[in-house]
Amino acid sequence: MATKRTIEKSQPKLIPWIGNLSQAPWWAIIILLLGVLIVYFIVTAPAYQDAFLFLIAGLELTVSVTIISFSLALILGLIAGLGRVSKNVVFYTIATLYVEVIRGIPMLILIIYFAYVVTPLILTLLHWVGDTTLQSVTSGFLAQWAASLADINIQDVDLKIRAIVGLAFGYGAYEAEVFRAGIESITRGQMEAARSLGMSYFKAMRYVILPQAVRRVLPPLGNDFISMLKDSSLISILAVRDLTHLGKLNRARTFRTFETWNTVAFLYLCMTLLLSIGVRTLERRMSSDK
């Protein structure tokens, strides 16, 4: 086959690209055509136009929740990942417990749980702290602070924030395993060389192991970022006005099921495709230069 292809290539062709038809990225072309079709509808058909204009308001929330949640998940994941490779029993146990528990619960349930169970629990705790402090302290800075604690209302905690916390904790567990795998992929000799130069464990991690490990796990992290963008649709269960929730509202408002969900799916697809192009470029750059 390979020889045949080289012969074909060497012959001058009437239309240059026609010989490579089987190699063309047809899937991309089909997606592109579908995209063009939907854009065409959005521009021409009023029902689509209406849905589109209503829905784009949700993009901002979807994107901002994803970015903030993912940043937090990276921090959580890095800490938990370090715990997973730690020889400190307490640190290791806490990190492993976190990872195993979170990974065993569906993301949707985690989001509900953090929004409606964990947040009220924390607020109850804060109220209790505020009340007990007020009983013993009656004036001064501490009393003011305690009073403000006791006065926090459950409504003060925006559902958007609760959604972010749920997503971040949920994804943090997965990122922890990504970081752990990255750290463990670095040969033991690297840590030994760093330690033999007098670096502490944390300096060796910070300056020798992590820079190499993070580079290796950038592609899986990028994929998880895309996954999170998609999973952020789950927060619509909290009636946060993200893209999915606006989809539900638009359908209820107009009864245009077809147009609504076509547009929603199209918008998600646009974002994930753009991101996956980014991840691929990143991957290519990582493999070419060290």
Added chain:
Amino acid sequence: MTNNTNDPIIQVEHVYKSFGHVHAVVDVSLDVHQGEVVFIFGPSGGGKSTFLRCINQLEKVDRGRIVIDGVCVTDKQVDIDKVRTEVGMVFQLFNLFPHLTALQNITLAQEKVLDRSKKEAEETARRLLKRVGLPEKADVYPDQLSGGQQQRVAMARALAMDPKIMLFDEPTSALDPEMIREVLDVMLDLAKEGMTMVIVSHEMSFARAAADRMVFLDAGSIVEEASTEELFVNPKEERTRLFLSHIL
């Protein structure tokens, strides 16, 4: 770090180390004095590397005591990082940091451990690169260097900490034959300058040229310990004689 000049700079007393059921080091005692070059050899799996790694505590010993420059490193309270800056180590597989250039490999620990300024660290690094014969390789990444060059950069990296002792763990075993020379030459220079060195290796020619004392280690314990001259000319133990006849 006060130390009587007559005391050995490394004192190893009855050290044991096992991995599961494998007894890697069994009751080894060894003194190394300032400026001495001690050459450890023996069959593979005889515990040479493990013993060497015990000295700077890359392996924790099961029993026994190791004192380096007056500091008992087997003591749990000791600040091992501080001791390790005085004990340079060169590894069989170089273990250079692949994400850093040769120069950065040498400056990293100077800046992060010894708190030297960037300028000072780079000056030291360039001086050492020149000394190991690689002044033009400062901005090159390790994967663009040959094995022998990598090992010389690794030596420069260890020397940058101004160590009092250098440990060599089979520094030439992973090298092509034509690169062994360049690494041994640097080690010879170091020995001549009076560096205290403990070397695990199979390079008997190097031992003959530079070692003050030789230690034959087999099955985790010292079979024979003697001056280089004596061990080559007149080995006392049958096992030493047998081993030497196989490799010489």
